[in-house]
Each structure stands twice: as C-alpha cells, then as structure tokens.
Amino acid sequence: MGPFAKDLLQDKVVLITGGATGLGRAIAEKFLELGAKLAICGRREEVLKAAAEDMSKLGHQVYYKSCDVRDPAQVQQLVKDVEFHFGNIDVLVNNAAGNFISPTERLSHRAVDAVLNIVLHGTFYTTLEVGKRWIDQGITGTMLNIVTTYASTGSGFVVPSAAAKAGVLALTRSLAVEWAPYGIRQVAIAPGPFPTEGAWSRLSPTPEFEQKMINRVPLSRVGDPEELSNLAAYLISDYAGYINGDVITIDGGEWLKGAGQFNELLDVSDEQWDDLAKLTRKGK
Ligand code: HXC
Ligand code: NAP
Numbered sequence: 001m002g003p004f005a006k007d008l009l010q011d012k013v014v015l016i017t018g019g020a021t022g023l024g025r026a027i028a029e030k031f032l033e034l035g036a037k038l039a040i041c042g043r044r045e046e047v048l049k050a051a052a053e054d055m056s057k058l059g060h061q062v063y064y065k066s067c068d069v070r071d072p073a074q075v076q077q078l079v080k081d082v083e084f085h086f087g088n089i090d091v092l093v094n095n096a097a098g099n100f101i102s103p104t105e106r107l108s109h110r111a112v113d114a115v116l117n118i119v120l121h122g123t124f125y126t127t128l129e130v131g132k133r134w135i136d137q138g139i140t141g142t143m144l145n146i147v148t149t150y151a152s153t154g155s156g157f158v159v160p161s162a163a164a165k166a167g168v169l170a171l172t173r174s175l176a177v178e179w180a181p182y183g184i185r186q187v188a189i190a191p192g193p194f195p196t197e198g199a200w201s202r203l204s205p206t207p208e209f210e211q212k213m214i215n216r217v218p219l220s221r222v223g224d225p226e227e228l229s230n231l232a233a234y235l236i237s238d239y240a241g242y243i244n245g246d247v248i249t250i251d252g253g254e255w256l257k258g259a260g261q262f263n264e265l266l267d268v269s270d271e272q273w274d275d276l277a278k279l280t281r282k283g284k
Contacts, residue, residue, distance in 0.1 A: 002033075003230060008237050010035035013086040015079070017069055017126060018042050018096030020051035022196030023146065026225035027093060027232045032059035034233055039082040039089075041067040042096065069096050069122030072129075079129045088139060091236045092130045094123040094168070095146045099161040100202040112160045119164035124171060131179060140183030142236050145172050147247060149190045149255040158203070169247060176245025185244045187235045192251020194223040218266075219252035 014031050018024040019040030028038055028051075037060045042048050045066040052062040063085050067078040082089055098118040102111070127143060134141050150158065151165035169188060176186040193213045195204070204210045214222060231250055234240055249255065257263045268276070 008034040012090045013037045014091040015039045016093040020048045022198045024095040026229045030229035039063040043068050070117040072125045075125040075129050091142045093144045101157050104159045115160035116164045120167040123168050135182050142185045145188040147188050147190050149251050173245045188247035190247050190249045192254040217252040217254045218257050
C-alpha cells in the first residue's frame with residue numbers, strides 16, 4: 001500500500017539514467033508499480049540486464065541500453081533507441097552520478113573531469129537531446145534532476161560533485177523558465193543521506209563515517225529509498241503540474257542543522273542549559 005492510485009503514472013514513458021542501481025533503481029521500481037513504461041541506462045551492460053529482467057516482473061517490460069552519458073554520441077543513440085522502442089518519451093530522470101570523498105588538493109584534473117563529466121556534462125547532454133526532440137515534435141514533458149543538498153550550500157571534500165550539482169540546479173532553474181512555453185517542466189530532488197552501495201562505498205566507507213552522517217541528521221536516521229521514490233512519483237505526475245523549477249529537499253533536516261551557526265548546541269544537556277542561563281543573564 002502506498003499513497004497513490006495504482007495508475008498514477010499509467011503508460012508514461014520514463015527514461016532513468018543510472019536506473020539499474022541504488023536510488024535510480026528504487027525510483028524505477030516505484031514508477032513501474034504505478035504503471036509507467038521504463039527505459040534505464042548505465043555503463044555496465046550486465047548490471048542493466050539483470051536489473052531490467054528483475055524489474056520486468058513488476059509491470060511493463062523494462063527497456064535497457066548501455067550508455068556512457070559522458071559521450072554525446074552515445075546519448076543521442078540512446079534517446080533515438082528509447083523513442084523507437086516506446087514511440088515517445090514523457091519523462092527524463094537525470095540520476096546518473098559519480099562522486100568520492102577526497103581533499104581537493106589531492107585531486108588530479110582527471111579526477112575532477114571524472115565527476116564533472118558524468119554529473120554536469122552528462123545531465124546536460126541528455127537534457128539537450130530529449131529537450132530538442134520534444135521541442136521539434138511539439139511534445140510536452142517533465143525532467144527530474146537528482147541533485148544533493150550541497151548543490152545549494154557547497155561542501156568541502158566532495159568539491160567536484162558540489163560544483164557539478166550546483167550546475168545541474170542552475171540548469172533546472174534556467175530551463176524552467178526558458179522551456180516552459182514548450183510545456184516542458186523541470187523539477188529536482190535534493191536527497192540527504194540514503195545508504196546505497198554506490199554512495200556508501202565512496203563516501204561513507206566505515207561504520208564511523210556512517211554514524212557521523214546519521215548524527216548530523218536531526219531526525220537521527222538515514223532516508224528510506226521508498227520515501228524518495230514516492231516523492232519522485234508525485235513530482236513527475238500530473239498532480240505536480242504547477243511545480244516548475246523547484247528543488248525539493250528530502251534529508252531529515254540535515255542541511256538546516258549543518259547550516260545554522262549554533263546548531264551544534266543540540267548536544268547541550270538540560271542541566272548545562274540551566275547553568276548557561278545563569279551565565280548568559282549575568283549582565284542584566
Ligand atoms: C581520488 C580518485 C578517486 C578517489 C578516482 N580517482 N577515485 N581520486 N580519490 N577516491 C581519480 C583516478 O585516480 C583518476 O585520476 C580519475 O579519478 C578517474 O578515475 P577512474 O577510476 O578512471 O574513473 P571512472 O572509471 O571514469 O569512474 C568515475 C568515478 C567512479 C566517479 C571515479 O567513482 C564511478 O564510476 N562512480 C559512479 C558511481 C558513483 O560515484 N556513485 C555515488 C553517487 S553518490 P588519475 O589522475 O589517477 O588518472 C552522490 C551524492 C552523495 O553523488 C551524497 C551523500 C550524502
Ligand atoms: P549509485 O547506485 O552509484 O548510482 C549511480 C548510477 O549512475 C549507477 O547506476 C551508475 O551505473 C550510473 N552512472 C555512473 N556514471 C555513469 C555514466 N558515465 N554513464 C551512465 N551512467 C552512469 O548511487 P546512488 O546513491 O543511487 O545515487 C543516485 C543519485 O542520487 C545520484 O545522482 C547521486 O548524486 C544522488 N544522491 C545520492 C545520495 C545518497 O545518499 N545515496 C545523496 C544525495 C544525492 P554504471 O556504474 O553502470 O554506469
């Protein structure tokens with residue numbers, strides 16, 4: 001049982017980049033359950049094939065194609081093939097990403113490019129390829145970009161990702177205006193920590209790192225992929241038709257805690273507050 005009617009996304013054709021693993025896969029499964037027709041891509045053929053076979057049990061047959069979003073020629077072929085297979089595309093989900101933690105001064109230019117090319121250029125290429133077709137053919141559609149909370153705030157130690165995701169957020173907001181006259185809607189989701197194999201192996205590689213991550217979240221837990229996929233389903237549905245150019249944060253309040261200068265005072269006990277009250281009223 002979920003919050004939606006079973007036919008919320010009936011026969012909508014959705015292309016999800018990176019749809020075979022992690023959050024992309026959770027989104028894919030939710031969309032299938034709600035009646036969508038799905039195409040997924042990624043670089044690893046065998047991972048895509050296994051995921052597509054598995055997921056096809058949930059609804060329509062899942063179409064998959066290996067594609068490196070860093071290569072515009074591969075992106076062009078992917079979009080052509082998906083359109084040929086289903087007849088059209090209604091929704092593009094830009095979910096594919098690359099990331100890892102590192103002090104910035106340790107990065108080579110190739111390491112910077114590895115992340116920027118997937119996240120910023122890859123998202124731009126798919127957006128262009130699908131958007132041009134929609135505009136040429138007079139088709140309306142929705143683009144959903146998966147960013148991060150630090151797309152807005154920036155973050156040390158994941159700087160290529162922060163810069164690239166900020167670029168994707170700017171793309172979302174810019175096209176929300178420019179392509180609205182064509183009936184093309186832009187939305188984004190900024191997830192906080194959701195444990196996936198891809199993210200955790202590169203960003204939270206030990207239990208200590210994971211605990212630190214959880215400690216930063218006011219709700220004291222990580223996200224459940226189902227919470228994110230429900231949000232994604234709503235955002236691409238016709239019920240969200242008036243949301244355009246916005247980014248919805250789903251992070252248990254994490255970025256707000258990180259942003260406020262005095263947020264660390266969450267650790268002060270009741271007794272300590274009693275003492276502090278005396279100290280801070282001294283001047284009165
Ligand atoms: C420093 C690194 C590195 C690391 C790679 N490099 N990993 N440098 N620290 N951990 C350097 C390499 O040494 C090389 O530079 C250059 O980057 C390219 O490395 P390749 O391994 O050849 O790159 P490639 O095969 O293209 O792989 C791309 C990748 C990889 C981004 C490096 O991690 C990947 O495929 N990721 C995809 C999945 C992913 O990242 N998922 C997590 C998304 S989570 P030199 O100079 O040596 O040649 C997310 C938000 C999370 O985005 C927010 C959490 C709260
Ligand atoms: P993930 O499982 O590693 O997902 C990344 C996906 O992108 C993989 O399926 C990967 O497949 C694909 N991909 C990577 N490079 C690609 C390329 N060049 N071309 C095509 N596909 C490529 O990690 P995830 O946690 O689910 O992340 C999904 C999205 O959520 C990302 O946008 C990430 O930034 C965002 N996010 C995640 C979290 C979190 O806590 N998990 C938090 C904030 C934001 P291949 O390797 O087979 O190509």
